[in-house]
Amino acid sequence: MANYDIGFDLGTTSIIIYVVGKGIVVKEPSVIAVNQKTGEVLAIGEKAQEMAGKTPAHIVAKRPLENGVISDIDMTEEVVKYFIRKVSSSYVVKPKVAICVPSSVTNVESRAAVNAALSAGARKIFLVEEPIAAALGSGIDISKPRGRMVVDVGGGTADIAVISLNDVVLSTSVKCAGTQFDEKIINYVRLNRKVLIGERTAERVKKEIGAVMEGVLPETEMEVKGRSLETGLPVKITVSSSELTATLNEFAMSMVTTIKGILEKTPPELVGDIWEDGIMLTGGGSLIKGLPELISKETGVRCYVSETPIDCVAIGTGMALDLMEDGYSINYDRDY
Known part of the structure; x- marks a missing residue:
């Protein structure tokens, strides 16, 4: 197999790309920044993530995938095209691309991903369901x-x-999943501490002191900054791991x-x-x-x-292409 074939994990929060023979080559946020006045795409990935919450009103940094599904087809196409071109721009031969999609993806959403990959120069596209890719990338023999x-x-x-x-x-x-846990933390702090915190702060709280079960984490505190809903002024508060557990447990x-x-x-x-x-x-x-x-x-x-929980879906998507080349039978959703 040529080493320019690509496995593409199209996630709600991140884009991870695996190139056969090279491994993981891209791991960036699935965020796109757009000037709503002109429709111009200003940034994609890490640069767009840095703009989130820090731009004028007419510039919006958003995720084209929400809750595991494509919410903005046009923006999703822009993101897919950008990353495939970024990875394959130096290749003479057009790559084959396997794109990992959620099990619940619709035909319209699938076609959007395929069209984006074709526009970016892929010669053939396969769509692979996430659980299949995750199992392959984690070393499970699903045959x-x-x-x-x-x-x-x-x-x-x-x-x-x-x-x-x-x-x-x-x-x-x-x-x-991840973003909903962040939302639960935001809502808890808003309702119980009368403070509004941002998504990135909530994600940091989740990673550092969040737990869905008592006893798995020592009592830990963390300082967070936000805006007081009572005064409208900046404020710093201390949040403990124990006070969040009940909320996160109920959701989990x-x-x-x-x-x-x-x-x-x-x-x-x-x-x-x-x-x-x-x-x-x-x-x-x-x-x-x-x-x-x-x-x-x-x-x-x-x-x-899994030993590689974050990367296994992208790795498994690339492996699916490799196994297909060797005549290994894998059931794909669609072959374009």
């Missing part, structure tokens, strides 16, 4: 007649799937309930396999403290985080 459960907790959704014989047996998604239980629902519908033989092998968590959202412990406690099944 066997053995049930494996993957929970990919991304920025916008958690994709939950049971995989066997190169295909998804059962799958669903739930809007319980919606994911646990969905996982239980999938297990209840899974054929008995495959459930037995899952009980032996455990439930694998992937995605950046899986790193919130206490999540594997909570799922294990509520389901009775061992739960663990």
Whole structure:
């Protein structure tokens, strides 16, 4: 296989690109900054992220994907084109591109991703479901007649799937993921401390002191800055890990309930396999403290985080191309 074929993880919060033979070559926020007066795209990725919340009213830094789905097709096309051209601009031969998409993606959204890749110069495009890519990128042999459960907790959704014989047996998604945890922290601080904090501050709080289960994190405090809703002035407050746990736990239980629902519908033989092998968590959202412990406690099944939770989807998407070249049978959603 030529080393310019590309695996593209199109995420709600980040874009990760894997080039066969090179590994991960791009890891940037999936943010685009647009001048609403002229329609001009000003920045994409890290530069656009730096503008978020710090621009005049007519310049908006936004994510074209929300809650795991494409909310702005035109902007998504711009983002995909930008990154594929950034990676493949030095190649003489046009690359093959595999784009990882959420299980719940629609035909219209799929076509937008494909059109963007074609516009960027790809010669052939495949769409791969996130759970398949996550399993491959984590080293799971999905070709066997053995049930494996993957929970990919991304920025916008958690994709939950049971995989066997190169295909998804059962799958669903739930809007319980990274950005929603951030929103819960923002709402808690707003309602209980009368302070408004930004998305980036909430994400930092989540990563440093956020937990979805008591006892997995020592009592920790963190200073955050925001705007007082009572005075309208800047203010600094101290937030503790324990005061956030109940809110985050309540929200995480919606994911646990969905996982239980999938297990209840899974054929008995495959459930037995899952009980032996455990439930694998992937995605950046899986790193919130206490999540594997909570799922294990509520389901009775061992739960663990992939060794490469953030990169495994992009790696698996690239591997899907590699395996396809070797004649390995993988069930893709669509082949354009």
